[in-house]
Amino acid sequence: MTQIKEVISVLENIAPPQYQESYDNSGLLVGDKNADVKGVLVCLDSTEAIVDEAIQLGCNLIIAHHPLIFKGLKKIDPNHWIGRVVIKAIKHDIAIYAIHTNLDNVLRNGVNAKIAEKLGLVNTRILMPSKSVLSFCIKCPLLLKKEVLGAIESIQPLNYRHLEATNGTDSKSIVEISGEIAAHQKGQLNYVLKSFGIKASFNEINDPHPELGAGLIGELELPVPEKNFLTLLKKEFKTTIVRHTELLEKSVLKVAVCGGSGSFLLPVAIRAGADAFVTGDFKYHDFFEADKKILVADIGHFESEQYTIELIIDIVKDNFSTFALHYTQVDTNPVKYF
Ligand SMILES: [Zn+2]
Structure with missing residues (x-):
């Protein structure tokens, strides 16, 4: 079983x-x-x-x-x-x-990869790669090693390792524990370490993870008129209604997508030069932010993630x-x- x-x-x-x-x-x-x-x-x-x-x-x-x-x-x-x-x-x-x-946040086999597949996008990559990985380093008394490792494990870090004590094995010996966490886990790690009176030092890892982050961008095989693109959305996402910003009278080739509520990615999609941004949950005032720079197509939260x-x-x-x-x-x- x-x-x-x-x-x-x-x-x-x-x-x-x-x-x-x-x-x-x-x-x-x-x-x-x-x-x-x-x-x-x-x-x-x-x-x-x-x-x-x-x-x-x-x-x-x-x-x-x-x-x-x-x-x-x-x-x-x-x-x-x-x-x-x-x-x-x-x-x-x-x-x-x-x-x-x-x-949502993984490129391969993620929510947005599936949307891209339905639209026939090629050359897909993460729209806003995550920079949110921190490395940490902890100097831990040897006596507390087991408990501290247990506490670190409980927050599920991305990875961790420890060096053996270099200054002997008496009660004053120190073990160095290092590893990587997602940025939002920093508070959790500090919290679990607090009870041992231990502080971690952190460093931001600058290279964004190329396969981790929000949204996705890619290209259609061929440019299509905007109306044809909206028709494609209706057909592929089985909806009779697409809420969209004004047509810009140009063709659509580069497409950004974000399943669910994606309005936070609109500036990123514009900066990336996308012709269209497909997502859900756009609010009235968010539509203004397209500002004739991009065609926003809100196909519905559920529809985008179906x-x-x-x-x-x-x-x-x-x-x-x-x-x-x-x-x-x-x-x-x-x-x-x-
Ligand atoms: Zn959702």
């Missing part, structure tokens, strides 16, 4: 949890990682209807893109939908796992054959069009 943690490990091999944004809450949110997998249901949002579907299909693991528990949960309240989902999942022994911004389900299914399918794997039949898009 395959255990839940084995499935998680395959997914996190592609999108390590450390690559998630600081505000995110990806990971196993409900359930026991040591449980055997009976069946897996993949979706974007873990709603009550999704848990019902999992029960019906005999699945005990839900893999979702969006974390069910996001801002924290102070009570499990059946009068709120999140509380109801947690209660129902626990009652039926169903685990809920989310793979969110860590899957193929993430296919992406997750393919990763799991390629690695396991001992359990049933289901693509949800429930439309969890909370936005309806009339």
